[in-house]
Amino acid sequence: MKVLVIGNGGREHALAWKLNESPSVDKIYLAKGNGGTSSFCENVDIDPSDIEGLLKFALKEKIDFTVVGPEDPLCMGIVDKFRENGLKIFGPNKECAKFEKSKEFTKIFLEKYNIPTAKYLSFTDYDKAINSLDKFSYPLVVKADGLCLGKGVLICENKEEAVDALDKIFKERVFGSEGDKVVIEEFLTGEEASLLCLVSNNKLYPLERAKDHKQIYDGDKGPNTGGVGTYSPVKASDELAKNLREVCDKIEEGFDKENLNYSGILFIGFMIEDDKPKVLEFNVRFGDPETEVLMPRLDSDLFELLNKTVDGELKEEDIVWKDDYCLTVIMCSGGYPASYEKGKVIEGIEDTDEDIIIFHNGTKLDKELLTNGGRVLSVTALGKTLKEAREKAYENVEKIHFDGAYYRKDIGTK
Numbered sequence: 001m002k003v004l005v006i007g008n009g010g011r012e013h014a015l016a017w018k019l020n021e022s023p024s025v026d027k028i029y030l031a032k033g034n035g036g037t038s039s040f041c042e043n044v045d046i047d048p049s050d051i052e053g054l055l056k057f058a059l060k061e062k063i064d065f066t067v068v069g070p071e072d073p074l075c076m077g078i079v080d081k082f083r084e085n086g087l088k089i090f091g092p093n094k095e096c097a098k099f100e101k102s103k104e105f106t107k108i109f110l111e112k113y114n115i116p117t118a119k120y121l122s123f124t125d126y127d128k129a130i131n132s133l134d135k136f137s138y139p140l141v142v143k144a145d146g147l148c149l150g151k152g153v154l155i156c157e158n159k160e161e162a163v164d165a166l167d168k169i170f171k172e173r174v175f176g177s178e179g180d181k182v183v184i185e186e187f188l189t190g191e192e193a194s195l196l197c198l199v200s201n202n203k204l205y206p207l208e209r210a211k212d213h214k215q216i217y218d219g220d221k222g223p224n225t226g227g228v229g230t231y232s233p234v235k236a237s238d239e240l241a242k243n244l245r246e247v248c249d250k251i252e253e254g255f256d257k258e259n260l261n262y263s264g265i266l267f268i269g270f271m272i273e274d275d276k277p278k279v280l281e282f283n284v285r286f287g288d289p290e291t292e293v294l295m296p297r298l299d300s301d302l303f304e305l306l307n308k309t310v311d312g313e314l315k316e317e318d319i320v321w322k323d324d325y326c327l328t329v330i331m332c333s334g335g336y337p338a339s340y341e342k343g344k345v346i347e348g349i350e351d352t353d354e355d356i357i358i359f360h361n362g363t364k365l366d367k368e369l370l371t372n373g374g375r376v377l378s379v380t381a382l383g384k385t386l387k388e389a390r391e392k393a394y395e396n397v398e399k400i401h402f403d404g405a406y407y408r409k410d411i412g413t414k
């Protein structure tokens with residue numbers, strides 16, 4: 001089988017790395033890939049959002065199976081386009097990708113199917129939005145409806161900040177047309193968590209859980225990032241497990257009743273308090289960095305899982321996990337998530353232990369290996385305990401060097 005993976009990050013590196021283990025997979029292409037993927041894949045210089053270019057390539061190379069990493073091509077309808085052309089592809093169609101493309105679309109669905117979520121109102125009109133602000137208590141959350149690279153959510157401590165947020169979105173149009181609509185919602189307290197599910201023929205098959213670390217500094221301080229460390233598994237209490245399953249059942253019911261045909265990954269973001277989960281959002285693709293710890297722990301053949309998912313034939317017993325813990329520390333460029341420099345030489349990867357897996361988030365190979373993003377490398381270790389995985393990961397992080405390298409020291413210590 002010839003497989004095409006679309007995307008450039010650590011998530012796609014991890015997916016390709018796991019697909020490469022499958023006896024069914026002969027060759028993997030990555031569009032565009034990065035400095036770490038060219039050692040076992042063929043990097044193809046086509047942008048993940050260039051749907052026509054990707055289609056032309058897949059037809060010409062007779063690609064048997066395509067896996068989509070990021071949300072942009074999914075929301076643009078790459079899955080529909082590939083299928084119309086007789087190509088097999090893993091991911092939700094354009095209609096289902098609306099769960100990520102529009103926060104309002106998800107809120108309407110959640111409310112309709114009685115799935116716990118924050119109370120909300122949505123607006124296309126600035127004055128109406130302003131007039132509604134007195135209906136909420138503070139803090140409240142203002143969200144641009146569309147895709148905003150993780151920057152479209154503004155938590156407002158008082159009315160003044162809320163007015164500022166609405167000005168930014170509606171008047172200054174900082175998110176362009178992605179801010180044509182705004183969701184204003186109640187602020188939830190608790191602990192954030194996520195659940196990734198394979199979705200086959202509208203049925204949800206949860207993967208084992210992973211804990212992300214979003215803030216840049218130790219102790220969960222500082223600004224949010226794309227995620228700078230993660231570990232798995234995370235055990236749920238019986239009560240929480242039951243409540244999570246109940247949410248999944250209601251989502252399945254909603255998919256069926258809406259006559260959707262959901263297939264691919266559903267990433268459910270939760271706020272959990274007293275074992276009661278409330279849905280914050282849906283994403284329609286694998287999480288990054290969650291994927292970097294889930295792939296090393298997965299015992300099953302990833303290609304078989306994804307192929308069965310697309311065929312609507314996945315079964316719970318197909319998904320088998322190793323008992324091991326897995327932990328990733330992400331080495332970042334100094335300054336991230338604000339501005340940072342690229343092009344720093346990365347040294348020391350060859351000195352790391354043989355059983356350490358290094359997924360590249362943002363690197364490029366230009367004679368030397370260079371940094372090429374805010375998140376640079378995911379240094380990943382398996383261990384019999386969380387402590388063992390953590391110690392192995394950190395021992396090896398210390399062997400890798402580049403100018404300005406920064407990483408959190410407390411991943412998996414909480």
Ligand SMILES: Nc1ncnc2c1ncn2[C@@H]1O[C@H](COP(=O)(O)OP(=O)(O)O)[C@@H](O)[C@H]1O
Binds near residue numbers: 152186192269280
């Ligand atoms: N209702 C809410 N209450 C408290 N925090 C929230 C709420 N909605 C979002 N957040 C915070 O904002 C972050 C981003 O919101 P989210 O809906 O996940 O949008 P996106 O990932 O598209 O930026 C969440 O991870 C969470 O930390």
Ligand SMILES: [Mg+2]
Binds near residue numbers: 269281
């Ligand atoms: Mg989110």
